Amino acid sequence: xxxxxxxxxxxxxxxxxxxxxxxxxxxxxxxxxxxxxxxxxxxxxxxxxxxxxxxxxxxxxxxxxxxxxxxxxxxxxxxxxxxxxxxxxxxxxxxxxxxxxxxxxxxxxxxxxxxxxxxxxxxxxxxxxxxxxxxxxxxxxxxxxxxxxxxxxxxxxxxxxxxxxxxxxxxxxxxxxxxxxxxxxxxxxxxxxxxxxxxxxxxxxxxxxxxxxxxxxxxxxxxxxxxxxxxxxxxxxxxxxxxxxxxxxxxxxxxxxxxxxxxxxxxxxxxxxxxxxxxxxxxxxxxxxxxxxxxxxxxxxxxxxxxxxxxxxxxxxxxxxxxxxxxxxxxxxxxxxxxxxxxxxxxxxxxxxxxxxxxxxxxxxxxxxxxxxxxxxxxxxxxxxxxxxxxxxxxxxxxxxxxxxxxxxxxxxxxxxxxxxxxxxxxxxxxxxxxxxxxxxxxxxxxxxxxxxxxxxxxxxxxxxxxxxxxxxxxxxxxxxxxxxxxxxxxxxxxxxxxxxxxxxxxxxxxxxxxxxxxxxx
Amino acid sequence: xxxxxxxxxxxxxxxxxxxxxxxxxxxxxxxxxxxxxxxxxxxxxxxxxxxxxxxxxxxxxxxxxxxxxxxxxxxxxxxxxxxxxxxxxxxxxxxxxxxxxxxxxxxxxxxxxxxxxxxxxxxxxxxxxxxxxxxxxxxxxxxxxxxxxxxxxxxxxxxxxxxxxxxxxxxxxxxxxxxxxxxxxxxxxxxxxxxxxxxxxxxxxxxxxxxxxxxxxxxxxxxxxxxxxxxxxxxxxxxxxxxxxxxxxxxxxxxxxxxxxxxxxxxxxxxxxxxxxxxxxxxxxxxxxxxxxxxxxxxxxxxxxxxxxxxxxxxxxxxxxxxxxxxxxxxxxxxxxxxxxxxxxxxxxxxxxxxxxxx
Numbered sequence: 104x105x106x107x108x109x110x111x112x113x114x115x116x117x118x119x120x121x122x123x124x125x126x127x128x129x130x131x132x133x134x135x136x137x138x139x140x141x142x143x144x145x146x147x148x149x150x151x152x153x154x155x156x157x158x159x160x161x162x163x164x165x166x167x168x169x170x171x172x173x174x175x176x177x178x179x180x181x182x183x184x185x186x187x188x189x190x191x192x193x194x195x196x197x198x199x200x201x202x203x204x205x206x207x208x209x210x211x212x213x214x215x216x217x218x219x220x221x222x223x224x225x226x227x228x229x230x231x232x233x234x235x236x237x238x239x240x241x242x243x244x245x246x247x248x249x250x251x252x253x254x255x256x257x258x259x260x261x262x263x264x265x266x267x268x269x270x271x272x273x274x275x276x277x278x279x280x281x282x283x284x285x286x287x288x289x290x291x292x293x294x295x296x297x298x299x300x301x302x303x304x305x306x307x308x309x310x311x312x313x314x315x316x317x318x319x320x321x322x323x324x325x326x327x328x329x330x331x332x333x334x335x336x337x338x339x340x341x342x343x344x345x346x347x348x349x350x351x352x353x354x355x356x357x358x359x360x361x362x363x364x365x366x367x368x369x370x371x372x373x374x375x376x377x378x379x380x381x382x383x384x385x386x387x388x389x390x391x392x393x394x395x396x397x398x399x400x401x402x403x404x405x406x407x408x409x410x411x412x413x414x415x416x417x418x419x420x421x422x423x424x425x426x427x428x429x430x431x432x433x434x435x436x437x438x439x440x441x442x443x444x445x446x447x448x449x450x451x452x453x454x455x456x457x458x459x460x461x462x463x464x465x466x467x468x469x470x471x472x473x474x475x476x477x478x479x480x481x482x483x484x485x486x487x488x489x490x491x492x493x494x495x496x497x498x499x500x501x502x503x504x505x506x507x508x509x510x511x512x513x514x515x516x517x518x519x520x521x522x523x524x525x526x527x528x529x530x531x532x533x534x535x536x537x538x539x540x541x542x543x544x545x546x547x548x549x550x551x552x553x554x555x556x557x558x559x560x561x562x563x564x565x566x567x568x569x570x571x572x573x574x575x576x577x578x579x580x581x582x583x584x585x586x587x588x589x590x591x592x593x594x595x596x597x598x599x600x601x602x603x604x605x606x607x608x609x610x611x612x613x614x615x616x617x618x619x620x621x622x623x624x625x
Numbered sequence: 626x627x628x629x630x631x632x633x634x635x636x637x638x639x640x641x642x643x644x645x646x647x648x649x650x651x652x653x654x655x656x657x658x659x660x661x662x663x664x665x666x667x668x669x670x671x672x673x674x675x676x677x678x679x680x681x682x683x684x685x686x687x688x689x690x691x692x693x694x695x696x697x698x699x700x701x702x703x704x705x706x707x708x709x710x711x712x713x714x715x716x717x718x719x720x721x722x723x724x725x726x727x728x729x730x731x732x733x734x735x736x737x738x739x740x741x742x743x744x745x746x747x748x749x750x751x752x753x754x755x756x757x758x759x760x761x762x763x764x765x766x767x768x769x770x771x772x773x774x775x776x777x778x779x780x781x782x783x784x785x786x787x788x789x790x791x792x793x794x795x796x797x798x799x800x801x802x803x804x805x806x807x808x809x810x811x812x813x814x815x816x817x818x819x820x821x822x823x824x825x826x827x828x829x830x831x832x833x834x835x836x837x838x839x840x841x842x843x844x845x846x847x848x849x850x851x852x853x854x855x856x857x858x859x860x861x862x863x864x865x866x867x868x869x870x871x872x873x874x875x876x877x878x879x880x881x882x883x884x885x886x887x888x889x890x891x892x893x894x895x896x897x898x899x900x901x902x903x904x905x906x907x908x909x910x911x912x913x914x915x916x917x918x919x920x921x922x923x924x925x926x927x928x929x930x931x932x933x934x935x936x937x938x939x940x941x942x943x944x945x946x947x948x949x950x951x952x953x954x955x956x957x958x959x960x961x962x963x964x965x966x967x968x969x970x971x972x973x974x975x976x977x978x979x980x981x982x983x984x
Contacts, residue, residue, distance in 0.1 A: 164849075164850070182855075200846060200850045202847055203972075207842065214852045218833065586890035
């Protein structure tokens with residue numbers, strides 16, 4: 104398509120004055136957005152800025168309070184996802200909308216089934232069509248495989264197949280690269296460019312600046328429910344985009360400084376751990392962290408990281424091997440004993456494991472220490488000591504709250520995470536175990552928490568940082584280990600490590616065949 | 626050294642085992658027919674549970690639905706007989722107009738009570754176990770009270786459906802005659818149940834409805850994003866499943882017997898739920914489990930009616946009769962305990978679906 108044609112044609116999608124209010128918040132405040140045919144349009148904004156709400160409005164999952172939507176210049180009413188699909192709009196959600204126990208083909212056709220008559224699904228025909236469609240886009244996908252058996256990258260392809268099967272003209276991708284390896288990200292970018300060249304319009308939601316600059320034709324920045332600006336990648340920089348997004352000057356990466364590692368603090372030797380299905384999830388992990396050192400563990404989610412952490416922290420029984428903390432064998436210690444032995448732990452899911460949301464702030468701040476002095480004397484709580492300590496921590500850790508007796512669920516995600524950080528960091532520690540410590544947080548909170556981690560390291564704590572966000576591992580770690588199918592397959596220096604090399608290990612476990620490794624393990 | 630004498634000790638046990646197998650073979654016609662009959666209400670309850678839970682709604686209220694349907698079906702039969710008389714029974718199944726009216730009333734009330742459960746658990750988002758318990762307790766109380774008002778009037782019910790008279794040539798067919806007899810010598814609800822098991826097995830795994838039902842029970846939001854109306858689907862499934870539980874109730878008061886007793890379901894709905902779990906939420910598996918549970922009942926019935934002789938007879942005589950009555954429940958507990966953790970429920974089973982997230 105030539106520039107002239109696109110200038111005279113109405114945009115494929117126009118959203119005019121979209122406003123969506125939730126109790127207490129205006130998620131979208133008169134947002135205007137237009138997307139042309141064949142364009143990759145990035146929607147950039149922090150978590151909670153209103154990107155996802157806007158897309159839910161487009162997809163009929165949320166009804167706007169004001170505003171209208173035009174497709175190819177025609178005003179339309181989108182009352183639900185089926186309306187959106189019928190008009191050629193498809194969405195790849197951040198949390199995949201796939202059903203693990205169903206096959207690839209069943210997931211793709213669901214809602215628009217290939218029928219052999221009015222009642223029965225033609226499964227053979229569906230399988231054949233999905234297989235052919237996958238092949239035409241170069242996806243190596245078995246249409247009859249259960250989705251539960253697929254890797255995250257493959258699952259995303261199934262999501263994209265769902266859109267292609269419905270012949271989507273407008274394709275929305277919500278944070279599609281959050282869980283991918285760099286190689287998978289490159290593959291998906293190639294695919295998106297090809298789809299755009301086909302004349303499809305793509306809305307790409309992200310908060311990763313370099314990716315947006317790489318892939319987008321145009322970038323719209325949203326902050327607190329409003330459109331702040333529109334840029335073209337050639338005319339802007341990461342720094343400018345970050346400032347538009349956050350509304351102030353930000354440091355994009357915290358300077359980790361130079362580490363001065365001391366004696367080995369944590370030694371993990373041949374640790375074996377089974378997952379909840381009793382399959383071996385960690386198969387003989389061996390590594391060491393020295394005092395004053397951050398070891399970052401990279402890996403695609405589900406390669407045994409959760410089980411490794413849970414075994415170290417005492418939440419899960421190990422099937423073999425040893426955990427040695429500061430020269431003492433702590434294998435099989437309960438979480439409380441680990442805590443008393445000088446371990447801090449920030450769990451990956453703060454809502455389920457890190458906090459009791461229905462409790463007030465001050466209770467959450469003493470969850471690991473409520474039973475001992477100064478917070479308790481024999482069986483009696485000392486409320487004054489608890490409140491005093493809570494007030495001091497709220498100040499020191501910059502927790503933005505009206506008071507310490509506020510119910511924790513009413514705080515923002517960033518402040519909730521700061522509550523956990525305050526509880527776990529605010530004493531002298533030997534070991535700090537961090538599972539995705541900044542997942543879903545805004546740039547300001549990420550910056551704060553990263554600084555706290557560096558400070559703990561510099562005070563001589565051994566830090567184990569596990570994250571599916573490769574960027575975080577690359578930025579923070581003094582050393583990087585890659586976990587693949589329950590093993591540490593590679594280890595490298597955090598300063599010199601190459602991102603694509605790490606990505607390669609994440610995706611394949613390294614080029615060495617697995618048999619030689621097994622031979623080497625006693 | 627002691628191995629051989631100890632092995633000899635086992636000989637009487639082997640003898641008893643052979644006697645037992647011989648006893649079962651001699652009574653196979655009676656026992657197989659009873660097994661299928663006893664399995665009918667349990668299987669229907671299991672089907673009801675599976676249709677609900679596959680779409681994501683836990684329905685422990687099905688015991689109450691069965692009881693209500695049993696009562697209302699019987700009572701409607703009483704009124705119908707009062708107004709129309711018994712009428713001439715058809716040659717097949719002994720069908721009379723009052724019986725059909727009773728059956729229709731049972732199904733109607735079953736769907737209505739199920740609609741209440743659907744509303745409680747889907748729209749009002751009450752905890753589904755509590756919602757079901759309300760229905761169970763309510764059903765016991767209300768039917769028990771209403772029945773006590775009329776119990777001493779010696780009311781004339783609509784009678785009961787008759788079992789199909791299986792021709793002698795079929796029942797004596799070599800090798801599989803007993804099996805054909807067991808399946809065919811049932812009333813209309815019994816035979817319908819066998820069809821329903823096969824029908825629902827095919828529908829659940831081959832039809833569009835089945836695919837969408839399973840999707841709604843596993844990941845309702847995913848189903849919603851491809852344009853499936855999860856709320857409507859769940860309502861449909863729960864109300865339709867109510868008809869299945871109602872058939873189980875009607876079987877109790879109009880096919881197995883011809884009267885109503887307070888709390889006559891006696892936990893069959895819960896055994897049905899156990900059969901559903903053992904059968905991994907599939908109609909065929911649930912039916913298999915229902916047959917297993919029912920075979921224990923059939924065995925105890927057979928032991929009472931025609932007690933075995935010889936050593937086996939001496940042994941069974943020493944066991945109190947209450948043990949045989951408790952046997953189906955014991956088997957249910959043992960089989961369920963063995964399966965805990967291995968039979969996996971639909972992922973969104975019992976979780977109310979909220980259409981729009983608040984954030």
